[in-house]
Amino acid sequence: MLLDDQIKRNRWKSWALFSGFFVVYAVIGAAVSFAIAGWEWHANLVVFAIFAAVAIAVVGFTLFMGDDMAVAVAGGRRVTDRKQAPELWDAVETMSIAAGLEMPRVYVSADPSPNAFAAGRSEAQALVCANRGLLELLDKEELEGVIAHEISHIRNLDVRLMTYAAVLAGSIALLSEFVLRGLIWSDSDSRGGVIGIVVVVLAALLAPLAALIIQMAISRRREFLADSGAAELTRYPQGLASALRQLASSQARPAHDRNAIAHLYIVPPRLFKEKAAGLFSTHPPISERLARLDGLAGGQLHTHRPRARTAAMEEAMETSRP
């Protein structure tokens, strides 16, 4: 089964991700220790131990706080009562029932760009965060489509992998920054010499690249799966399709550059898109996603009209009006 395969692959990849992260950290640690202390065995060991401790701390942090971290980067505020965001709350509740999952935590970010993402450690420990712009732009069916896409990510265990990747990649970027800064004001001449400098520069350049690779190794096909999962949950691919079209063509800019969590969003945030244009894309092109949704909708993808599929009772009301 396609979905079971995906879940298995996600579990496996989570492990691979952590291993890869340790390797990157070890390389940087080694480089830094040589740069600082040259070939001095004891000093190298100390520096290396510090790096190992940091790496373990980061992993622990990622495992237990990863989703909070991601939502903090997004500027999300927790919604604890339906009244604070009724449409979003209803959509999340309905779609998690359709998926047979516990209702995830709900967050709203004040960001004006229409976008949303899910994060979490497991099916039971997950959250959905929507930007204010999304809630203003979409109607009920479109919003349900987007939320169903996010709920599918939760069900497929995509969120775990994507959240971990976001935090680990972020920490590597941070580390490389430290190394570069350290290089600038360290008295490198008396320590590791030229070799040390070269190694540090190499490590510092490698780190952001590693982070980028982690990011893009992670998305793409899972977006297709989440789209088809959303169609399955809503039984209405037109809603998500209409939403995707609007999200892609929206001119609203994100309030902040949220590179670290760009791959979590349902469509790539605009600033990120322009910078990385095509080269390191985390998402398949919208046109391709729409084409696949069209297949699920039996070629009826462009039939969504606002409130075309209102609740059954309202429909009965319409037809019986004299």
Add this chain to the structure above:
Amino acid sequence: MLILIIVLAIIALVVIWAIVTYNRLVSLNVSAEEGESEIDVQLKRRHDLIPNLVETVKGYAGHERETLQRVTDARSAAISAQGPRDRAAAEGELSQALGRLFAVSEAYPDLKANQNFLELQRELTATEDRLQAARRFYNTQVEALNTKIQTLPSRVVAGMGNFKQREFFELEDRADAEVPSVAF
């Protein structure tokens, strides 16, 4: 000796397969049960909202007695119905009656402006949405379960484990339903 080992290996494989299949059936059954109880939650919610709605409408449109009575009757019928098929039919009936009630209420501007009425209407619509979602989940699980019970080779394990097929919870498609005529 070699033959014995091969035979034992085959038996071991069959046993492992049977265990895996059995567990899969159990988990599908549990999922279906969870789906069913979620349906129950939403139906209960709906049944609880209706008396309040009827009272509110009565205050503004008391002489729509027939419509109100139909809602009350449909509600009692829905509460007492047993088994997925009968319950679904009774719930469909109730949706119809509610639809008619909301149609009738269109003629009463005061009622339509009533905050309580609007809140109840919204809540009923949301409950209907959640009910549909719960129904979809339940039916998906039942479909998977029934397929396993019906098809070989899992059918053998299902027979030994005494797994029963479940009924789908099908709410009537309202597009096919007769359009109710409303007399004012």
